[in-house]
Amino acid sequence: MVSALHADPSNADQAGAWDGQEGAYWAEHADRFDRAVRAYRADFLAAAGVAEADRVLDIGCGTGETTRDLAKRATGGRVLGVDLSAAMLRVARQRAAAEGLHNAEFVQADAQVHPFPASAFDVAVSRSGTMFFADPVAAFRNIGGVLLPGGRLVQLVWQALAGNEWFLSLTGALAVGRPSPTPAAGSPGPFSLADPARVRTVLGAAGFTDIRLDPHGEAMWFGEDAADAERFTLGMLGWMLDGLDERDRRRAVDDLRATLAAHESDSGVLYASEVWIIRATRP
Template identity: 85%
Template sequence: MVSALRADPSNADQAAAWDGREGAYWAEHADRFDRAMRAYRGAFLAAADVSAADRVLDIGCGTGETTRDLARQASGGRVLGVDLSAAMLRVARQRAAAEALPNADFVQADAQIHSFPAAAWDLAVSRSGTMFFADPVAAFRNIGGALRPGGRLVQLVWQPLAGNEWFLSLTRALALGRPVPTPAADAPGPFSLSDPARVRTVLGAAGFTDVRLDPHGEEMWFGEDAADAERFVLGMLGWMLDLLDEEDRPRAVDGLRATLAAHQSDSGVLYASAAWLIRAARP
C-alpha cells in the first residue's frame, strides 16, 4: 500500500521510519511506550493548562494518549493529533472512539509543511515529538502560524545525553562499551533540542517569544522485569546488533541483560531520565 503522506523532502528519512517499521513497532507496543513516559504525564498536562473551550494541536501525537488526555479537558473545544505514522494513528483513532471522545481528531501529516488553518488554535503541544524536524525553524514557524495571537506552545524534550541514563546504559551495552554514534547537534534526533541556547535560537527565529525551559527528572519504565524489558529494548534497538560480528552479538546481549537486571526493582526496570518542559508564546 502506498502511503498518502506528503512530507517535506528534508524529512524523507523520518517519514520513511515513522510511517514504516519504527512507527509500526510503536503502534504494536503503544501501552509500553506510554507507560515508559508516564511519570512525566502530570507535569506535562499541568504545563499545558488546557481549558474546556481550548482548541489544541498535538504535534507528533503517536498513538494519542496525550490527545485523549487533552480532549477530556477541552470538552467544549477540539484537539487535533498530527503524526507521520499511519499505524500509530490507527491506534489513536480506535482508542479515541472507544473512549467516546468526538472532539479528538487525527491527521497524518508532516507538521513542518502541513496547511493548518491560520490562527485557529489556542495551544500547540508535543510530548517528545518535536526533536525530529529536519528544519525546526520552518516547522515551528508553521506551527506558530496555526496559533492565534497570544497562543501558547508547550513541549517536552530530552535534556542532554549525560542526564539520560536510560539511553546511555542501553546503547552502551549494545555497543559493547564503544562510543555510540549520535546525530550532530543540529540534526534530527532525540537530543536535537537538548541545548537550551539552541532551543531559544530556533524558537526565536520561528517567531516565538517568552521562551522558558524548566528541568524535570523522572524514572522511565522499561518492563516488569529484566526478561520482559529485554524483549522490549531489543525490539527498539536490535538494529545495533547488526553492526556487530557473530562473536560480539552474544556479548552485547549479555551486557544488556546485566544492566537491565541491575535496574530491576519492585516497580519494574527503571532508569533515570531528564527532560525540559518548554513553554513559549506566539506574539
C-alpha cells in the first residue's frame, strides 16, 4: 500500500530533507544507521512490550528494522510503518518481503496530519522518529487518536547534547570554530525532546497520561575504523563544509580524522550517547 505524501505545511522543510537527499543517503546506508543504534535495540523492544495479537504503528520507521522486529512479535496482529522518505520505505518493503513478513505494511505519510483510522492500534512506537515535528502537540494528538483507550506510546529520543559525545565531537570538528548546527530549543531536530519537562508538557497537552522517561546510555558505532567512519560521516555531514575555503576544509577534515582516530577500538569507532525511552498511555 503506497500513499502520496501529504505533509503539513509546517513540516515542509523536514519533508523536503527526508524525502530528498537525506533520506536517500539513509536508504543507501541502512545497515550502517541501524548498527549505529543497535545497542539500544533490546531495551527499546522490551519497553514496547508488543504482544502476539497487537496492532502496532511505527512512526518514522525509516528502512524498517523496528517494524520488522515488531512484526515478528505481533504474528497474530500487524505493524504499519510510516515515514516521510520514499527511498527508505522502498528499502523497508524490500526487506520485509525478503523476510516473508506479510503482517508488515508501509505508508509514506506525515504522522502529524495523516488521517489514520481512529482507535486502530494497541501500541505506537518510534525509534528516534518523533523529534522532527513542527507542531509536536498536534502530532501526538493525532497519534493518540489512532490508539485504543489504554493504548501505549513508546519512543526513543536523544537526551541533551552534553550526554551525546557523537554529536558534539563530529559536528564540532567540522564546524571549524563556527557554531555547531544545533537547532534552537523546542524547534524540530534531534534534541527537541531532550528536556523531560518539555516532553511531559507536550504529551500531556496531547492527551497522554502516565508519562515516564527512562534514561539509557550506550556506545554508538560509526565504522570499522577511522577511515571507514570518515567516509560515512562526510556522507552524512559533508554539507557542513559548504562555504569553507580550501584551508578550512582541510582543517575540518583533519579535525574529523583526529576525533575518529581517538575513538577507534577493537569494536570499531565508538562514541558515547544517551537517550530517553519514553512511555505514555492514552486514557
